[in-house]
Amino acid sequence: MRACASATCAGRRRLATERPRSGYRRLHLLLRRKGILVNHKRVHRLYRLEGLSVRVKRRRRQAAAPREVPPLPSSPMQRWSMDFVFDATADGSRFRVLTIVDRPGTSSGQTHRSRPQDSVCIGACA
Numbered sequence: 001m002r003a004c005a006s007a008t009c010a011g012r013r014r015l016a017t018e019r020p021r022s023g024y025r026r027l028h029l030l031l032r033r034k035g036i037l038v039n040h041k042r043v044h045r046l047y048r049l050e051g052l053s054v055r056v057k058r059r060r061r062q063a064a065a066p067r068e069v070p071p072l073p074s075s076p077m078q079r080w081s082m083d084f085v086f087d088a089t090a091d092g093s094r095f096r097v098l099t100i101v102d103r104p105g106t107s108s109g110q111t112h113r114s115r116p117q118d119s120v121c122i123g124a125c126a
Helices: 006-018 024-033 040-049
Strands: 080-088 094-102 119-123
Touching (some): 006 024
Antiparallel strands (some): 080 094
């Protein structure tokens, strides 16, 4: 392997120690600004031979925002539940239905049995 020019090696090593967060591309740019013309592929090869690399910073995980419990509805038509229902007919054709149900006075501990008049059918309703 051919030894690199002393100015190039010394400049590259000095810049790499001064700027540890700079990768080989940034070092190549800084060398060119100083008037040292060197190929970016050579800078990359020598950068890797010396075992230099930019460590990847791991992002900190942000805490989730506290969830607020919505207030209980005081009258009908204030809280709705929606769901898509997928099914197929006997001949194999598929269809989907968006069901929208009024949920008056329900909380996490209560259940509500929907009546047929509570549901609204949009789309292929039979």
